[in-house]
Amino acid sequence: MxxxxxxxxxxxxxxxxxxxxxxxxxxxxxxxxxxxxxxxxxxxxxxNAVARNLRTSQTSLWAVIVSDIENPFFTSMVRGIEDVASSAGFSVVLCNSDENPEKESNYIAAALTEQMAGVVISPSSNHVDDVNLLLESECPVVVIDRELQGVDADTVLVDNAHGADLATTHLIEQGNTRIACIAGPRWLSTATQRLDGYAHALTQAGLAVDDDLIRYADFRERGGYDAMSSLLDEGAAPQAVFAANNLMTIGAMECLVQRGLAVPSDVAIVGFDSIPWADLIRPTLTTVAQPTYEVGRRAAQLLARRSSTPDGPAERVVLPTSLQVRGSSTR
Amino acid sequence: MxxxxxxxxxxxxxxxxxxxxxxxxxxxxxxxxxxxxxxxxxxxxxxNAVARNLRTSQTSLWAVIVSDIENPFFTSMVRGIEDVASSAGFSVVLCNSDENPEKESNYIAAALTEQMAGVVISPSSNHVDDVNLLLESECPVVVIDRELQGVDADTVLVDNAHGADLATTHLIEQGNTRIACIAGPRWLSTATQRLDGYAHALTQAGLAVDDDLIRYADFRERGGYDAMSSLLDEGAAPQAVFAANNLMTIGAMECLVQRGLAVPSDVAIVGFDSIPWADLIRPTLTTVAQPTYEVGRRAAQLLARRSSTPDGPAERVVLPTSLQVRGSSTR
DNA sequence: AGCGTGTGTGCAATCGATTTCTCATCAGGA
DNA sequence: TCCTGATGAGAAATCGATTGCACACACGCT
Missing domain, CATH: 1.10.260.40 (lambda repressor-like DNA-binding domains)
Known part of the structure; x- marks a missing residue:
């Protein structure tokens, strides 16, 4: 060479x-x-970029640490990041923490020791120490999708509570009164905000929030399946279900299909996050749509700005969600 | 610091x-x-990893350059790579070439200048110069999923021709005689091998290979949709369709659904690659399944071996495919 | 006592680029 | 003709780690 x-x-x-x-x-x-x-x-x-990086003490790589590479939500978001990155002269490398705090920790360490020019992260835990490590070492960071308490970083979120409220209100308007919620992990802001939105809608409509109708799962397909099983087996079966993310919605659907229950006549269902090829699933799925590409784009823009002007207050961007009514919720 | x-x-x-x-x-x-x-x-x-990398002239990062991050085939494969990588002490960074040779070229350049410890690539073109650049600079490389003519690198493939043959034979056995093929880009080995398998099955059964029943598309959903439209509008409509990858299968299905044609009674369909949540799609899809995780795992193993022993002949691993018969192909 | 051996530490060179500082050269004005 | 200032090229220091080499020291043997 x-x-x-x-x-x-x-x-x-x-x-x-x-x-x-x-x-x-x-x-x-x-x-x-x-x-x-x-x-x-x-x-x-x-x-030799390594020699150059050593001398200039900066690289042209952005690390994007996502919590589940197999979730289409993240892949679409990554596209948004990539498009901004390439026009800003950065390359994007993707790291999959797999909802595993240890892996996440390793990737953060790698981003630091490899002197990455910036990091976009969707934290898989509320373990803030690692992220604060990034902030302390003046590595530009944007937190995405999930809010972290006690971390003063640029953040891009969606309006989870409002989206969940829309979804639940829609189910109420369809005449359902026993509406269950398959919620996400308690420690993730997205999960709690969506749960709050669900509860708010119920309260607003004069319905009680019944703990027997709430299940906490892990944002994975399997978790959604198990939660749905549990709802059907224990206590009175719900008339409708709000599932707090896309994969759990799929899992819940699979459970219903397998038990021979008809959607929406036996159980209506609304999911959060869009699902690829939702049109081919029967019935078509009513979901709360997020502007995933835009989330990525905005995050990348914040990162680019933070790179050029490291100081300045952290910004918090909240993007809107909207309800896409399809077949799974309308009788 | x-x-x-x-x-x-x-x-x-x-x-x-x-x-x-x-x-x-x-x-x-x-x-x-x-x-x-x-x-x-x-x-x-x-x-400081940069300083260390400069001195030792090696990093502990593997770059995985995939041609479409939104295709579940690749995300599953990446998991296989990651699992091997982490136990071998490497971190994996993902690069999305987006089926765009120019982006691919940039990422290869980045992998070289950043002195990556190894590269796994699913080439988005048959433009071999870039890959040869990697080989010449003694950077360990494994080519995955797609074969490159004139490149002497470790390669992990699946048995595309056999899988396509199985799919087509199955459609023939179901009584179809006018069987169309939605093929992939002519320059990708996966596409041509699958087309060959399709043609071989037809010939074997004494059926003619009719160019009017073949459409070349781009392995994307949109391409599948357009190809299906074209098949329906021009020439006699086929009784059955073999679609050469997952996204095009989805596109073709969407086209059929939109036109009110019933699957499989009006048109039967078999796809290549598995599709997540295939169980929820109605009718359920018959597909040729690939061992995606295993493809990733084997590729990573080859890369690890090549890292420790740079010399030695290139290995070529071909993994089996199998037909998963579901509802979309059986009358 | 003297020498050889082995162990472990520090010095300094090195990886390959960037960048500051210095200096040579040249054009233009007095 | 001589001086000044501008311009651009080269020499050398630098980034932060690793590692070959030399050396100091302790120990054991003759």
Whole structure:
């Protein structure tokens, strides 16, 4: 592998000049520049980013740490980040923490030791120490999707409570009174906010919030399935279910299908997050849609701004959610 | 940010000793080691990976360059890679080339300049120059899912031709004679192999391979939709369709649904690749299943081996596919 | 006592780029 | 002709870690 010195020798100039030509910040005699670019082409030289990063103490990589790579919510969001990143001159690398705090911790450590230029993270726990580590080391950070108590970082969220309220109110308007909720992990802000929205809608309609109709699961398909089973087996069966994320909605549906219960006539269902190919699922699914791509885009914009102006107050962006009524909730 | 020299001063030893304690390759007086670890803890020191990478000229990052992050096939594969990577002491970063050769080229360049310890790539074109660039620079590479002509690299594939043959034969056995194929891009080995399997099955059964029944699309949902439209509008409508990947299968289904055609009674359909939540789609989809997780796992194993023993002949692993018969193909 | 051996530490070179500082060169004005 | 200022190129320091080499010290043997 050729180094900058090889190029310099080949072009009959100093390494400093090669560097200047490559970076283009300073003026160089066109004749020399020409010789340098020729030498670069001839030797197939590509600059060693590691050495450059060491000297300039910065990289052009953004790390995006997501909690579940298999959840379409995140993949769509990543597209939003990528589009902004590439136009800002950054490359995006994705890390999958798999809802596992230990893996998350490792990836944060890696982002720090690898001197990443920025980090977008959807925390898989409310364990704030790791994220604060990033903040302390002046690494630009944007927290996404999930709110962290006690962390003063730029954040992009969606209006979870409102979305859940819309979903629940819709189910009430359809004439349901026994409405269950399959909630997410208690320690995730998205989960608690959605649960709050559900409870708020019930209260608003003069209905009681019944703990027997609430199940806490893990935002995974399996968890949704088990929660639905539990709802059907224990206590009076609900007329309708609000599931607090996409994968759990799928799990709940699978449970209902497997038991031969008809949706929505036996049990109506509304999910949170959109689901790819929702049109092909029968019945089609009523869901609370989030602007996932936009979430990513805004997060990336915040990160880019934070990179150029590290100081300044943390911003908190909340994007709207909306109810997409389809077949699974209308009788 | 504390450096190794800060730690050394704090512990009253030389930087060399700190390094030796941190890496643990060489023996150090336990008393000194104790002082060093104490100093590390006290200063919150974390070693600068960039400097280390420069000196040792290697990193502990594997880049996985996939052609479509939104395709569940790849996300499942990534899990397989991650599991092996973490037990081999590597971290995985994901790059999304988005079926775009230019982006792919950029990510390969980034992998090279960032001195990645290894690369797993599912090429989005048959433009072999970039991949050869990796090989020449002795960066361990494993090509995955798609075969590249003229590239002598470790490769993990599935038996595409056999899978397509199974799918098509199954449709023939169900009594269909006019069987269409929605094929992928001509330049991708997966696409051509699947088309070959389709043609082979037809020939074997004494049926003609009719170009009017073949459409080339782009492995995307939209492409599948358009191809299906074209098949229905031009020429005699097919009795059955074999779609060469998961997203195009979805697109084709959506087209059929939208036109009010019943599956499988009007048109039977078999897809390639599994589809998440296939159980919830009505009718349930017959597909050719691939061992996606295993593909990732094997690729990662090859990469790990190549890292430790750079020389040696390139290996080519072909994993089996199998037909999962469900509702969309059986009358 | 003297020498050889082994153990462990520190010094300093090194990885490959960037960047400050210094200096040579040249143009233009007095 | 000489001086000044501008311009641009090269020499060398630097980023932070690793590691070959030399050396100091302790110990054991003759």
């Amino acid at each position: 050729a180094t900058i010195y090889d190029v310099a020798r080949h072009a009959g100039v100093s390494a400093a000049t090669v560097s200047r030509v490559l970076n283009g910040h300073v003026k160089v005699d066109p004749a020399l520049a020409e010789r340098v670019t020729a030498a670069v082409a001839q030797l197939g030289y590509r600059r | 504390a450096t190794i020299y800060d730690v050394a001063r704090h512990a009253g030893v030389s930087a060399a000793t700190v390094s030796r304690v941190l890496n643990g390759h060489v023996k150090v007086d336990p008393a000194l080691a104790e002082r060093v670890t104490a100093a590390v803890a006290q200063l919150g020191y974390r070693r």
